[in-house]
Amino acid sequence: MPNADSSQLDVLIIGAGIAGLAAATALRHHNVTILEQSRLKEEVGAAIHLGPNAAKIAMEWGLDLNNLNSPETQWYHELGHDGRTHFKIPIFARKEFGAPWLLNHRVDLHNELRRLATTEDGPGKPAVIRTASRVAEVQDAETGKVTLADGEVLSADVIVAADGIHSIGRTAVLGQKLVANRSGHSAYRALIPRERLLENPRALAILDGDEKGMGLTTFMGSDRRLVAYPCRKGTLLNIVAIVPDSEAESSTEEWQVLGDPEKLLDSFKDFCEDAKFILRAAPGCNLWQLREQDPLPTWTKGRVILIGDAAHAMLPHQGQGGGQAIEDAEALGVVFPPSTPSSAVPERLELAQKLRYERATRIQSYSREKALGPKPGEKVVNAQEHAHYNFGYAGARDWAAKQNIELPASA
Ligand SMILES: Cc1cc2nc3c(=O)[nH]c(=O)nc-3n(C[C@H](O)[C@H](O)[C@H](O)COP(=O)(O)OP(=O)(O)OC[C@H]3O[C@@H](n4cnc5c(N)ncnc54)[C@H](O)[C@@H]3O)c2cc1C
Secondary structure (H helix, E strand, O other): OOOOOOOOOEEEEOOOOOHHHHHHOOOOEEEEEEOOOOOOOEEEEEOEEOOOOHHHHHHHOOOOHHHHHOOEOEEEEEEEEOOOEEEEOOOOOHHOOOOOOOEEEEHHHHHHHHHHHHHOOOOOOOEEOOOOOOOEEEEEOOOOOOEEEOOOOEOOEEEEOOOOOOOOHHHHOOOHHHHHHHHEEEEEEEEEEHHHHOOOOOHHHHHHOOOOOOOEEEOOOOOEEEEEEEOOOOOHHEEEEEEEHHHHHOOOOOOOOOOOHHHHHHHHOOOOOHHHHHHHHHHEEEEEEEEOOOOOOOEEEOOOOOOHHHHOOHHHHHHHHHHHHHHHHHHHHHHOOOOOOOOHHHHHHHHHEEEEHHHHHHHHHHHHHHOOOOOOOOOOOOOOHHHHHOOOOOHHHHHHHHHHHOOOOOO
16 A cells, blocks of 8 residues: 555656666655566667766766766767768867766666665665566556556555556556557667777777767768767777668567668668778677657656656657656656655656656657658757757756746755
8 A cells, every 4th residue: 555654655666777777766765666577687788878967867866987987978970971071069068068978888877777776875775676577557546556467466655657668557647558659760779899990990980089089970861870989988889870661671669689781781882981881890780660659648647657768758869768767767856855745646746747748748859850850830940959958957956946846845
C-alpha cells in the first residue's frame, strides 16, 4: 500500500535505462526500487553525447568525470558529402553554459548513473535494483499498483515509468497502446578502434582532434549523413550513419540487429574518400530503425508518470533524448522533497509534467524538423538559437522561476 505516514515516499521505477537510473538518483531521499526486465549486464556498445544542460545536472549529483573518460566537445565541424567544410565552429560549453558537452561510451555513462543511484556514499539511501523483473502491466494508476510477469503485485506512492519507447506505463496513462511511428530513416552505428584509422591522417584527426581538442564531425548528404565523434579517452571513434529506410530494409526497432557493411558502404558511395575510409574501418555495424512519436496528450495519471523515451521519444538528430530524460528526473527530485505526503502525489506529478512538457516537446519537435524538415506551416528554427535553448537550461527550479510556476514550499 502507499506509504501514508512516512516522511519518505515509496517509489517504483520501471526500467533501469538512463531515465530510470537518473530518476533513482534524483529521488534518493525516498525509498526507491527499480524494476528492470533485463539482467542488466551491459548497455549497448555505442556512444551518446550529453549536452551541458544534462551534464550540469548529473555533475551536481556527483557524476565522476574520471569514471567516464569522456572527451569534451571543443568544436563542431560540418562538411558536405564531398568532404568540403561547410563550417567549423568552436564550442565553449563550460564557459557559456557552465558544464561540458560530454562524448560518452554508453556503457560508461550507464555504469556511472548506476553508481550514483546505488552507491552507499550518496545522499539519502541507495536505490534497490531488481533485475529480471519485467512489469507486465500497470494494473491501477490511481492506487499505484503494478503486476510483474511472474504475477507478483507491487504497490507504491509513485510509479515512474522509465521503460522506453515501448512503454507499458504509457498504455496505463493513455488508456490505449500507442506505437511509435517510423520516421523513414534508419541508423547504422559502430565503434571503431583507433588503430583502424592510423592509415588516414584526416580520418584520424576526426578522432584525435586538433590543437583545440576533440569534437563532433558530420558529413552531410541531402537525405543521409555520417556523424562521428570520439569516446573513451579517444580510443574509439563512434559513428552513426543515418540512411533512408528504403536502403535498410532489414532494420528493426531492436538495438542489437547486425547491419550489412556492404549495404552501408553502398548507401554512402557518393561520399568523399575520407567518409568511405571511416565506414570501411568499422569492424562491423548494427542497424536500428529510427522511430519517433507525436507529443502525448498527457504524461501522468493518478500515481504514474512517464519520463524519458516513454514520454517523449525523439529522433537522435540533436542528441537530446538522454539529456531530456535526465532533466525529467531532476524535476521529479524537485517536486518530491523529503516529507512529501502520499496524498499530494497526483498533484505533484501534474506539477512535474507542467515543469517539463513544454521544453521536452519543443526539443522533440525540433529533432523531428532537423531530421525530416518542418511540417507544412511550421516555422524553421535557427539551429544556433536552438542550441542555446537546449544547452542553457539550468534545472527545474530555475525554469519554474522563469515561467512563474509555483513550487511546493519545501522544494
Ligand atoms: C542512434 C541513436 C543515437 C542517439 N544518440 C543520443 C545522444 O547522442 N544523446 C542523447 O542524449 N540521446 C541520444 N539518443 C537517445 C537516447 O538513447 C534515448 O533517449 C535514451 O536512451 C532513452 O532512455 P530511457 O531510459 O528513457 O529508455 P531506454 O534506454 O529504452 O531504457 C528503458 C529501460 O526499461 C527497461 N524496460 C522496458 N520495459 C520494461 C518492463 N516492462 N519492465 C521492466 N523493465 C522494462 C528496458 O530494459 C530498459 O533498460 C540516441 C538514440 C538513437 C537511436
